Amino acid sequence: MELGLVHQLFGAARSAAGERLYEVRTCAPAGPGLIRTDADFPVGAQHGPEALAWADTVLIPASHEEDESLTPGGLPAPLARALDAAAAPESLTRLASICTGAFVLAAAGLLDGRRATTHWLSTDLFARTFPSVTVDPDVLYVDEGRILTSAGEAAGVDLCLHMIREDHGAAVAADVARRTVVPPHREGGQAQYIQRPVPVGVSTSTSETRAWAEERLATPLTLSELAARASMSVRTFSRRFREETGLTPMQWLTRRRVDRARELLESTDHTVDRVATEAGFGTAASLRQHFVARVGVSPGAYRSTFRGGRG
Template structure:
């Protein structure tokens, strides 16, 4: 999870190349520019120094058809990939599912081959077909849109497909589910580069959830609660205001005016998580922000985030992030 990304004021912006093809989904291209393009060195200054430079490129620069009734213009050719620190491949539904290890167009393969060995490469939605056809996912876990996971698994048996998650981080190579999961993946990469506070600030500006774990379900059978049903959102909002206090499942159910059994079922329907999982991950995220933005001791961070003791904080940090609180603070401490 942690990154050695240099976020000092003198560090050049991280270069992101978005490789587009005919049939690209405008939303996926736009969300990359929106999220990375708005990341600044100061979480309090929308006009601060940019942390990323985003370039739209194509095998042949110029007009590119989209899946809407308007084209876009790709000003850069594949040479942009040579200098990129991150390459992102959005979906093209008209092309992706016809790809296989033997059917990746030569110019597209050559473009991806321009990436340096340490370049991070990510896909959104069925853009995972491109990465798999290029051999970048062999022996790795990956995901794509849930409607395409069966075809993906048949076409690329050397890839371990996880059909249920929002995104998969395999280090250098990352994949995500449908369009909205691309937002989660971009915020995940920003969080890995610059910490939770920067990612949360970008999420606030774009009015999206600040942190959804990659392992959260991508397909929830009841994502929208019917108008005549009560939502668990009121309980989640109540919990966010008092994370430092003891919160039980019964407390949450009471806030939603439901029985514990009904609340637990509806909570999972709405979030893809159990109430306990959601509470732990929310408290870990709060602890991350406190470690970045305050000088609080680990004991105080544990108490104010609701994780209790420093031992509990270390345990959950290791389980969720794979690092200790001390290592995380050293990596992402705000100057």
């Protein structure tokens, strides 16, 4: 699944003219050939680790039988050399992992001093094996710039869509999501999938309130209003919200408003002031502040990149 979803999602990304936006190739540390899997079929890789030298992005899927036995510096020499070269300061290559593929990046020393995630069943082992990595067990993925990690298998979908969105904008990512029949944004982190007791007959989810808020991003929304909508106290609502999403209600609301602003900047000719109003920021200054903090560029620069050439 981890290997296939990379080809499916990046392979489905198209420009406005219908051209493929990515070329996806599969390589194996030991060189071209058949690779054994835990299914009843092998995978044929046509490239060896030398392919990493020309890749713009390197994605490492999980190899469950081997990943969790890795220790710092324990990678096969050809793979270690290829990853070191890809991660060199002069290289612009982006590296990412899906599920326990994070063990590979950590064993190469590429996650030292960084925040990362992996499958929630493996986070304790990961933290013990690589104490120099800050492990976040609750999120679906972590973006540390050039190096990204994701949680369990399906979180690889979220990570790939995030990367496509960062490369080519929200509209392209949404189109890929539609083609693949998955949501362009999945709410919450993997914390919601960790088994925990739930009181019988009591609904404690904040999902309905999140859906309600999504329809009202342009209006001022307070924490008290959100809690009242969910029929919870502010304290209970805030605690449950963080358990389900990994964010505070206000952090989540700001992210959704930034996402809405991105969509408007790509799909309309609205002024920045109007985008700020419709996205719920009120003023252009507030939009710019939150947009730069979240996206890394100003609204104007974002529009120039993702709308300027579309005509």
